[in-house]
Amino acid sequence: MSARLGPGRTARTVIGVVIGGLFAIPIIAMVEFTLRDGDGHSLAHWAALFDPENARQYAPIWLGLGNSLVLAVVAIGIVLLLLAPTMILITLRFPRLRRAFEFVVLLPISIPAIVLVVGLAPIYLVIGRTFGTGIWSLAFAYGITVLPYAYRAIQGSIDATDVRTLAEAARSLGAGWGAVLTRVLAPNLRPGLLAAALISVAVVLGEFTIASLLGRQNLQTALVVVSKQDTYAAIIVSLLALVFAFVLLVVIRLAGRTQGSAPRTARRAATAPSARAESPSDPSDPSRKGNNT
Amino acid sequence: MAITAPLTSGAESNHSGSARRPAARVSVPAFLGLVPFAAYVLLFLALPTLLAVLSGFFTEDGTFTLDNLAALADPVILRAFANSIGLSLLTAVVGAVVGALACYAMLGLAEDGRVRGIVDGASGVLAQFGGVMLAFAFIATIGVQGLVTVWLRDTFGIDIFVNGAWIYDLPGLVLPYIYFQVPLMVITFMPAMAALRPQWAEANLTLGGSTGGFWLRIGIPVLAPSFAASLLLLFANAFSSYATAAALASQGSQIVPLQIRAALVSETVLGRENLAGTLALGMVVIMAIVMWGYSIIQRRAARWQR
Numbered sequence: 344m345s346a347r348l349g350p351g352r353t354a355r356t357v358i359g360v361v362i363g364g365l366f367a368i369p370i371i372a373m374v375e376f377t378l379r380d381g382d383g384h385s386l387a388h389w390a391a392l393f394d395p396e397n398a399r400q401y402a403p404i405w406l407g408l409g410n411s412l413v414l415a416v417v418a419i420g421i422v423l424l425l426l427a428p429t430m431i432l433i434t435l436r437f438p439r440l441r442r443a444f445e446f447v448v449l450l451p452i453s454i455p456a457i458v459l460v461v462g463l464a465p466i467y468l469v470i471g472r473t474f475g476t477g478i479w480s481l482a483f484a485y486g487i488t489v490l491p492y493a494y495r496a497i498q499g500s501i502d503a504t505d506v507r508t509l510a511e512a513a514r515s516l517g518a519g520w521g522a523v524l525t526r527v528l529a530p531n532l533r534p535g536l537l538a539a540a541l542i543s544v545a546v547v548l549g550e551f552t553i554a555s556l557l558g559r560q561n562l563q564t565a566l567v568v569v570s571k572q573d574t575y576a577a578i579i580v581s582l583l584a585l586v587f588a589f590v591l592l593v594v595i596r597l598a599g600r601t602q603g604s605a606p607r608t609a610r611r612a613a614t615a616p617s618a619r620a621e622s623p624s625d626p627s628d629p630s631r632k633g634n635n636t
Numbered sequence: 637m638a639i640t641a642p643l644t645s646g647a648e649s650n651h652s653g654s655a656r657r658p659a660a661r662v663s664v665p666a667f668l669g670l671v672p673f674a675a676y677v678l679l680f681l682a683l684p685t686l687l688a689v690l691s692g693f694f695t696e697d698g699t700f701t702l703d704n705l706a707a708l709a710d711p712v713i714l715r716a717f718a719n720s721i722g723l724s725l726l727t728a729v730v731g732a733v734v735g736a737l738a739c740y741a742m743l744g745l746a747e748d749g750r751v752r753g754i755v756d757g758a759s760g761v762l763a764q765f766g767g768v769m770l771a772f773a774f775i776a777t778i779g780v781q782g783l784v785t786v787w788l789r790d791t792f793g794i795d796i797f798v799n800g801a802w803i804y805d806l807p808g809l810v811l812p813y814i815y816f817q818v819p820l821m822v823i824t825f826m827p828a829m830a831a832l833r834p835q836w837a838e839a840n841l842t843l844g845g846s847t848g849g850f851w852l853r854i855g856i857p858v859l860a861p862s863f864a865a866s867l868l869l870l871f872a873n874a875f876s877s878y879a880t881a882a883a884l885a886s887q888g889s890q891i892v893p894l895q896i897r898a899a900l901v902s903e904t905v906l907g908r909e910n911l912a913g914t915l916a917l918g919m920v921v922i923m924a925i926v927m928w929g930y931s932i933i934q935r936r937a938a939r940w941q942r
Contacts, residue, residue: 348837349744358741369773372783376776429673436666453927455876457893458916462684487681549765551879563768567883578776581769588765592757
């Protein structure tokens, strides 16, 4: 039926091919660029990047990648061990706080990272003096930038699950709260938790603003450093990172779909990071904004 | 009632009493479960935001002053704000129109279908996680040695950089920004588009209306608030974006986020103290206005999405 609303087959194809084609150009250009070799094309630059002999030259990339992975793990920890339990607590015991809570966790969308970093600088000065300048501490800032995305993913699963009844049933059967959380609720909320974790990885791997201005090395700052000597390597890694993020998002979508019993809302919320917008229950949700920092 | 520390520590605590009680009867321990998260948000979200915004009101030695605000009237800073707003406006409008067209093309495609899956995934990546990598994509495309640049030069003899390498200047930001604005429009506007009821089209046809009439009298009026809300969101997105510009614009600080970088890196740009804080304040004010408008319009738009 909805076909009547949409364009005809021809119009759809034309629009799709034109817009899709235009958007493919930069990606194709990246591929072509990395394959250049003198006047022809070869895999020379790809081989060079992974050649152990050049390890020193590309060291910043591997260091940055390692740092970003550490940051991603700590950020996931914040999401799963701090955000998720708090959300469950709000659902079970403080339902009236939900709107206020939502306002707070969606706030990072309205506060540009470049503004946040101005205030984070003095805080990280103190953190650096107290805990040292290990890369992991940066994840506290990343946990904030990840909040809106992770919240949306998890809330979708919470809305699709009768958390209250499950918790009561488990409690009345004698389960302690630890067991309720880890063995009853967590498995039921798995699609949302998984989506939140994967989105956190995508956000952290793409983050540049905060790391760069706080003088830390992550994947993105390394790309900028390396690009000054070897544009090819920077573009190869960018391409790989974009493809990796794309795969992550598709996996999130598929993972959301396998939650067969859950209503559509949960599935949607768990798929695209911004699909929460479809939830009519929250018209003022500003969380669809991108995070192109 | 005992949803207390266990929620955060996983430890056991007393489990007396049944779970279902009116929500009003909140025991003190349950409240404690909120403390870790509240502390985290205060420390890493509220505090930095306050520090950023308030630092503009203080001198280096900590005395209150309004002098720093004068920086916002500095011609260089005004120019940066004008550039930022102009760039955001231009890319938001182009992104909104092209993105809405893409949404229209996807009307009627199954939500679980392959095309929607690919478009959603690609939109998410480009709109939300691109940053620096998009800058490199455009260096490979319209950079001095970019694919399109070289192709235009070798095939048509057109040198797009005849007036200098504008890709590293303000105009160079327009295409990359549109490149992440369109996908964001797809993400934000598609739900509104998908909420159009086929029944409305049927009713329109039954009553003798045409397809053009449907869009003119029903479709566009219903979608207008959502479109406006998405437009504001796109504006906010471009306005607060930093990474793409930082990686691309090597010549000067044409937009506000780059001015903040300059101010952070060297403390005394334009001979002013705490300029970064003043600029951050300016950005926050504009963002607040835009997001406030967004929430008002979006509330209205949501009427049709039930």
